[in-house]
Amino acid sequence: MKDEEGLSLINQLLEIYDQGFIAETLNELGFDSWCRETINRWVRGKVDRKLSHGEFEHLQALFPKPFQSSGHEFRFVDLFAGIGGIRRGFEEAGGKCVFTSEWNKYAVRTYKANHYNDSEHVFNEDIREVTLSDRPEVSEKEAYAHIDKLIPDHDVLLAGFPCQPFSIAGVSKKNSLGRVHGFECNTQGTLFFDVARIIEAKRPSAFLLENVKNLKSHDKGKTFKIILQTLDELGYEVADVNYDGSRDPKIIDARHFVPQHRERIVLVGFRRDLDVHQGFSLKAISQHFPEQVPSFGDILDPEDQVDEKYILTPKLWKYLYDYAAKHKAKGNGFGFGLTGTQDVARTLSARYYKDGSEILVDRGWDMDAGFDDMINQSNRPRRLTPAECARLMGFDRPGESNFKVPVSDTQAYKQFGNSVAVPVFRAVAKMMKPRILEARIKNEGRRTEAA
Known part of the structure; x- marks a missing residue:
């Protein structure tokens, strides 16, 4: 085995595991010749070591395997991903993750240890590097082009974004600069703004947004109202709730799936022009409750x-x-x-x-x-x-x-x-899947007609 291949493998593993764990894993083969300092010195080019074929294969087994060997039925992105709880549910429904964004370095380690990512997959840490939301001098047109270039095309956007109070301060300044109104103005400076920009730039067929139960009452209801108005402005129909919040969104308690009381608000939306949203309601999730919840x-x-x-x-x-x-x-x-x-x-x-x-x-x-x-x-x-x-x-x-x-x-x-309770989002993904696939067919038909 070439030194370069072994060193490359070690460096990839160090994105997930520490030197001590890698050394301990190598010593499981019975040689006891590896330690934390050996790994450190090798990576720094201070010592010449080689991995045997057995050691190389032993370390390769630390990487996650593909969730399924057969083809995928739809594509999705995983924003504010944490350790991938929402992703897990959509993978089990036949989806393929093509883009992940998560800024916490420790969560990234756990995510990479458990989720297989092929060469097409893109990993991002700071979503603002993609959306350019921290660069007010960049125009909306430039930002959308940048997003479209960096994020692969996908059918579904998943995001468990943190909620923050919105502020419309600075509107007059934007007006003087000829900036647009709507969500570009009202959500600026929040993490939801990054989600909205990606939705506008990539136009996925559907989205799933997850947050804590009190999102609806956050900042005296202003946060939730602006989120719904933004999604409506972007051309999406949100299940179970009107854009003005006059109907209650679906709050799902994980106790129907796992032995834990865990309430989360779930917003599912479909692109209005695709006309696949009619009749969809998360209230039907009760049909997907398991017959017996683990104790x-x-x-x-x-x-x-x-x-x-x-x-x-x-x-x-x-x-x-x-x-x-x-x-x-x-x-x-x-x-x-x-x-x-x-x-x-x-x-x-x-x-x-x-x-x-x-x-x-x-x-x-x-x-x-x-x-x-x-x-x-x-x-x-x-x-x-x-x-x-x-x-x-x-x-x-x-x-x-x-x-x-x-x-x-x-x-x-x-x-x-x-994180989230995985079985909840496995059930939601199963509910969304028929409409996601219907939307794919419609989108493909439009592309064919345009060609």
């Missing part, structure tokens, strides 16, 4: 296989217990969420790494024991492990541990807490 106990590892580091220390357990007792005495509902095997867990949040209080695994602690004994007993509650979080979010099914976590526990908890 909380189903997603847990056997207790004898869980590292003791996930068990709360007596000090932390006492703090959480006292905190809950104090608020209970005041009539408040604040406190830890002790979760039994048949319970539905609270929402896993990005702050889970701090103390795990919203979802504590009940290990059978004795409420009737004396206070000190109760706090110090060995069966104190514990946090979920990252592998259990992957199952709770639907990245893995009960009993599986296929989802790779190449980051620290702290980063993993943040990533899962910011």
Whole structure:
């Protein structure tokens, strides 16, 4: 094996895994001659090493495999992708991801460890480098041309964008510069603006936007109203809601798919001129609920296989217990969420790494024991492990541990807490697919006529 090929492989893997993990993986073959410093020195050109054929193949196995070997039925882009929860659902429906944008370097590692990307796929970190939204001197026409050049054509746009307050400050200045009104004016300076620019430039047949439940009330409803007006202006029909917000959008609770209470607002829209939107409603998602939802106990590892580091220390357990007792005495509902095997867990949040209080695994602690004994007993509650979080979010099914976590526990908890429940979007993708394929046929017919 040539040195250049081995070094290229190592450099690709370092985008996902650290040097220590790569060395440990190589040593699994039984030679024990690799260490973190060896990898570092080789990458810096300080040492001459070669990978054997077996070592090369062993490392190649760390990369994700294609989700399916057969052809894909539609194409999509994955914006504000996180660790790819929405992507996973649309891949399972037969889609191919051709563009991903995610700025968090740790989320990018997890994403690349779990999602196969061929040579056609484009990976972007800062979406503003594509939309040029941080360059006010660039005209809309120039920005759209830049987007069209960098983002491959696609049928569906997926985005779990963060919400921010909109401001119309600066309108008069734009008027003096001859800038357009509408979304280019009203959404400037927000991340939704980048989504809108891409929709305008690429004209996908459909989109799916995901956000937290309170998006509708964010900034006293102004944020949601501008989003809907923008999508209407762009020529899209949004399911279950009018552009003025007079009908309620669909809020989906993941508890119908996984043992976790997790409500998210989902906006699905289809290009109005393609006329494939009639009758589509996310209210029909109930038809796709599984016959049996896994129990909380189903997603847990056997207790004898869980590292003791996930068990709360007596000090932390006492703090959480006292905190809950104090608020209970005041009539408040604040406190830890002790979760039994048949319970539905609270929402896993990005702050889970701090103390795990919203979802504590009940290990059978004795409420009737004396206070000190109760706090110090060995069966104190514990946090979920990252592998259990992957199952709770639907990245893995009960009993599986296929989802790779190449980051620290702290980063993993943040990533899962910011992600989506995969089975929810698997169901939404399944609902959207017939209309996506119908739109593809119509678009192909138009291209044929134009030719």
